[in-house]
Amino acid sequence: MDIQNLQFAERFNGISGSAIREIFKLLAVPGMISFAGGNPALAALPNEQVAELAKELLLDNGKVLLQYGATEGYAPLRESLVPYLKDRFSFSCQENEILPVTGSTQAMDLLCKALINPGDKVVVENPTFLGNMQCIKLYQAELIPVDSDDDGVDVDALEEVFKKEHPKMFYVIPTFQNPTGRTLSLPRRKKVAELAAKYGVVVAEDDPYRDLRYAGQELPSIKSFDTEGWVAFMGSFSKVISPGLRVGYLAANPALLRKCTIGKQSSDVHTANLNQAIVDAYLRRGLLMPHVESICKAYGEKMNTMLGLLAKCGGVARYTKPEGGLFIFAELEEGRNALDLLKKAVEKKVAYVPGTHFYAGGGHENTFRLNFSMPTVEQIRQGMASLHEVFSEK
């Protein structure tokens, strides 16, 4: 039988792969300045430090690291995460409430695996991270977008949706959100935790950018206000150590975490031990926060440079003013199309991500997302000058 007859699973209906990851492939052109990714700066990746740690860990404990590990995770890392979560995210949990995962994308996948039946409803911020929207769609959930403003998601609208639609889950990025860079305010964090318990909705709190703060005051996590166990917290070391190592974690109530752990047995058995041990060494030896400080200094300068240039950029009507993270979200004047203009921008060797991809229902074609962590300050100047030219043309 011809292989053309092969039928794929229904979950792939309407799924075409991440638009962003397809844009990334176009960026290989020499001289391209990319504001499109969400990548750390190369200078922020501590390869010499990781080289020494990897060698040391493999010589000291390599038989354990190279052998099969527990699906539940590398025990020393779980131990190190307890005080880290208390210190950085203001919530207490036990080791058996933490599951190291293969990047926090896997945490999202496992939560969906544990919870979502086809047709279930999942509420997302409008706009939100499109990678995780694709993950949710592959579980055949119905996405319900709720708008946000400068203080994050509109909690009154959220309550209406919780009440009327009985969603299974609410996916939220509370700090330096992707794509907007906005941070959910303290009163709204409390409110989200309260609504989750009131209506029985699992909150999937995704907070990978939190340690990248360049201004303003830290806020406690939504999970720190969770009294009943409805908030599942997804963390990542991709933005503060290395995305290439693929280490994140999920902190959730034990019953939910147990289902995720069984799901993980069939996903990849366990997260690579060496990678977990490297992250553990960063936490255990106090290497993480000094490294984060050095990153933040450089990233803060880049963000401020880009914000300053956006203020003078032709055609730009509005943009967010983040206090940290990796992204700024901007709007062109009404009626203009950032998707069409991307072609012209790429001709001038600068790229961004059209904002429409981040809206569950599409539209908003005049919006776009800019990343400032990956380019150098000089590239930011050059790239913004090119965007000024592209956007100023009528």
Add this chain to the structure above:
Amino acid sequence: MDIQNLQFAERFNGISGSAIREIFKLLAVPGMISFAGGNPALAALPNEQVAELAKELLLDNGKVLLQYGATEGYAPLRESLVPYLKDRFSFSCQENEILPVTGSTQAMDLLCKALINPGDKVVVENPTFLGNMQCIKLYQAELIPVDSDDDGVDVDALEEVFKKEHPKMFYVIPTFQNPTGRTLSLPRRKKVAELAAKYGVVVAEDDPYRDLRYAGQELPSIKSFDTEGWVAFMGSFSKVISPGLRVGYLAANPALLRKCTIGKQSSDVHTANLNQAIVDAYLRRGLLMPHVESICKAYGEKMNTMLGLLAKCGGVARYTKPEGGLFIFAELEEGRNALDLLKKAVEKKVAYVPGTHFYAGGGHENTFRLNFSMPTVEQIRQGMASLHEVFSEK
């Protein structure tokens, strides 16, 4: 709302976690001799070599390795896999037909994600690897077991099932099968490839043990007889380099591989680059096969020791005689129960896995699986002496 009200997804109905992985937790007792796992011997894990490689790779190319990678995999590894697959598994493929994955368990998960709708039928060998049976069950497929004999799966029975049941997929471990240690004969390999194309059934060929041959003649893969693209080949470096690194690969026709790649975007974005680069170095520098030879020498001696002692073991009616791999499968006399006897064995500080777990329909309580790679030769002697005592009691 009390978290007790949380409803899990229907895919978890009847799923309780891998029975084997639960047995593993009981093995932490000091002095326990385990024939239960499928772990490499600690001596076979090349931690000093990996330590040097990791350091060198991170110093030379660490910015790339620690940055985000492509979902499609680390390009040098895909390049290295092409000649490796040709040389070791006798099939030709292009780089775009290979997807590095986070252990071959992920290959199984991605194939199911790409292909299986709830209620679809998946044919498995009877008995077979229970980890992947759980993976298939989580996609809510119906498992159809087909019996095997010393030459592997019964291809006449297989054809009947293909004809009558129209399954979506056939999962098969052709070489030194888990749990039986049996190898599918050459004529049957050809026949399986032929039946796949005739009836339009995807063959998921899982061949992680192949390089661990201690006797007899190598056979080409089922995929080497695949003319239409119905065979998807899952490979792993867990048994020949390290399971803790979590690196495997999937080789399949481009249309199927594309769906699996989109599925992987949402599973873990990409497999950790450092881990892929370490495996690439083993292939590229010719380090793999010398390492495999040294492993095989030790494992062959262990297998022969265990086979010799099984011949004299009380209560054992029958056992397989593998030419490689990690496992021997044995039967007690009819009416005896290996599940009950495991408790007595554990009291005498020796463990195995009851065979019933490997049968899709249960039963076969008189069977059990023995692993010989992890224990030392001395531990094999001690453990088999204890089993002789346990099984000889009436």
